[in-house]
Amino acid sequence: EVQLVESGGGLVQPGGSLRLSCVASGFKFTNNWMSWVRQAPGKGLKWVANIKPDETQKFFADSVRGRFTISRDNAKNSLYLQMNNLRAEDTAVYYCARDNGWHTYDFWGQGTLVTVSS
Amino acid sequence: QSALTQPPSASGSPGQSVAISCTGTNSDVGGYNYVSWYQQHPGKAPKLMIYEVNKRPSGVPDRFSGSKSGNTASLTVSGLQAEDEADYYCNSYAGSNNVVFGGGTKLTVL
Numbered sequence: 001e002v003q004l005v006e007s008g009g010g011l012v013q014p015g016g017s018l019r020l021s022c023v024a025s026g027f028k029f030t031n032n033w034m035s036w037v038r039q040a041p042g043k044g045l046k047w048v049a050n051i052k053p054d055e056t057q058k059f060f061a062d063s064v065r066g067r068f069t070i071s072r073d074n075a076k077n078s079l080y081l082q083m084n085n086l087r088a089e090d091t092a093v094y095y096c097a098r099d100n101g102w103h104t105y106d107f108w109g110q111g112t113l114v115t116v117s118s
Numbered sequence: 119q120s121a122l123t124q125p126p127s128a129s130g131s132p133g134q135s136v137a138i139s140c141t142g143t144n145s146d147v148g149g150y151n152y153v154s155w156y157q158q159h160p161g162k163a164p165k166l167m168i169y170e171v172n173k174r175p176s177g178v179p180d181r182f183s184g185s186k187s188g189n190t191a192s193l194t195v196s197g198l199q200a201e202d203e204a205d206y207y208c209n210s211y212a213g214s215n216n217v218v219f220g221g222g223t224k225l226t227v228l
Contacts, residue, residue: 003217018213038165044121044220044222045156045219045222046219047217047219050215055125057215069217076176095164097161100169102150103152103154103209103211103215104166104169104170105156105164106175108164109163110163111163
């Protein structure tokens with residue numbers, strides 16, 4: 001059974017940093033692109049970033065480029081999102097999702113809530 | 119890229135069919151056969167229902183079907199059931215590793 005479990009969310013002040021983690025199981029993590037997708041309270045889904053299996057390619061939405069970094073540790077079946085210089089508009093539930101490389105997300109984690117507020 | 123356009127709401131009675139549209143441009147929906155649909159119940163993670171316009175993942179009932187004509191994709195739910203009441207989102211590959219999502223449609227089963 002495919003499982004994706006996120007952690008690391010919480011309350012952070014504007015300008016602060018947070019690191020999200022996602023542990024994968026039930027599939028060959030090293031073969032798959034992975035994405036982070038977020039959902040602001042009461043709003044729709046927005047893609048944040050994705051990463052190729054060998055980490056040679058990483059892509060970001062315009063709204064987070066230069067502030068967020070995506071990485072993975074294939075030995076630990078883990079995906080990460082380092083979020084710096086956080087803004088109020090980054091407040092959202094962050095989901096990690098398996099990505100087929102064409103932005104089809106076939107499995108999702110349960111999400112972790114990030115709240116940016118003073 | 120601008121978001122894909124979905125109707126904010128749709129509804130139908132149990133047993134009926136309902137179609138939800140997702141309109142983009144020839145740079146996304148019209149240019150690629152990588153349109154997906156996701157179902158999201160309140161407080162839950164999204165679930166993939168349709169991918170590559172009209173393919174169903176294992177375990178998704180065949181009451182759910184997808185299609186595309188030009189720059190508009192559609193999700194049709196036939197034989198509506200109470201558990202189909204949820205938010206539905208479309209997304210499309212938009213080239214150069216870009217993606218656009220629709221704003222979501224709240225499906226109500228009357």
